[in-house]
Amino acid sequence: MARIHIDESLPYALEFDDVRLTMTRRRRRRGQGRADRLRRLAQDTRKVTEEVFTGLSLTVEPGEAVALIPRDRRSMTVEFIRLAAGTLIPDHGHVHRRDLVIPILRRAGLVNARLTVRQNIFVVGILLGMSPEEINERMDWIVTTAGLGKALDGYARACPPELRRRIVWTTSMAAQARAYATQGSLIVGDEAFREVGWAHVEKLREDGVTFLVAGQNARVLERFCTRALVLGEGGIVFDGTVSAALDLVGRASVQEDDDEEPEQDVDLLDGDRDEWRAD
């Protein structure tokens, strides 16, 4: 009943087989009539069903670092990554994967201020499919890499957002996946930590780990990726080298994701109550 199927005999790291997906989104009401204005005032939204992918088929070889570049709508890459990681199920078709595809995290909001840092590492690690034993084993590595030091057994509320970001990022790296997917979080943190991050991901890429990278600026993509996919019109409009893809969509339009949602205490355990909707 698990939603993520792993097929170790697959020759590819990832295979999309005629994937179709529609998403329902909420849009604010437009229009100038009295009814529309009132509804807008009441924060009424209407539901729109959008076709995101119409028959997407592709394969990704093990060890490739694929840049995902949206042509018209940014959220397409989010859905692509969620399909790859298996946190979205396509309406039609299948996504086959040889290994777990682990999302790289960076949101400081994933850290629960009311737990200790160690407990947070456990919660995030378990969400990413690690067993408690594995987390314990890799705890030292996480502590050294993220530079936690004494903060490990203190409450996370004492950690600045910068440190929280490092915690979740390092924990996802500790998952030691053979495939990673990221929306804007290939590299996180301040200058010093970015150096560490770069060294780590480049080492992983050389070791044959597969990457799906989205939401980064053109410089990062050119430095890191070996292949680019431009997403649009319900599928792939371009598949080739990174520089050619960047020329196609325009370098300036490829931006790094804004780093963080407004600071707020989010509770991974209680669930967040905000009315967040993809728009």
Next chain:
Amino acid sequence: MLLARRDLSQKYRRLRLGYLWAILEPLGMSVTMWFVFEILLGGRDLGQQPYYLFLTVAILPWWWFTSGIAASTKALVGFSRTLPVSVLPTQFSVVRVLVTRTFDFIFSLPLIVLAMLVTWTFPGVSVGLFLLAFLIQLVLMYGLSLLVASISALVPDFARIVRIVLRAAFYLTPVLYSVALLPEGARSVASLNPLAGILTLYRVGWWPEEHVSMTGYAVSIGTALVCLIAGVITFRRLEHRILKEA
């Protein structure tokens, strides 16, 4: 399991009495009910004697059932940050809620011992059926939780309906009264309630006369299995829509 343990420690950490609350809540309920029905309304033949023990043995499982199902309406709602990043099976969120409530129930079991000591009434060998009742209820609750959680994730109104149904079910379920003491006609109707059979199994160790017929047990086990299958199928069907909502 680990997540459920965290839930538990979170739930009680900020309270001064900590885990005692798992006991105090149902204790308050059973004492109030005992006061109203035994002392105020006095001597009506609602259930077996001693009435306080009779009430406690059923009210704890009932509390587990109602709080578990009510909590499952929220199991998949409001996780817009975790569901998109978690590689765990989706139903783990539901399992987690259920496990938390089950531990609450287990922690509250000393209340029965307390009631036994207060009333100085001790069970016979058939108290072993308590475990069977526990297992049937667990299966029933797992099925129902999956069903309730997946539907209420997509239709928010459903959570309200569940709340109303649970409230009504309290009176329809023989918590306050005994099926064995109902008139003949009403008895067969009451045995159709799957919880009636389960509660009888819980109680039969103390009061062998609670055992009326096998129909009640059959209904309980049958319903538990049907709920399990329905829950699993519904969850599977709705899973991709739940993930889209996240």
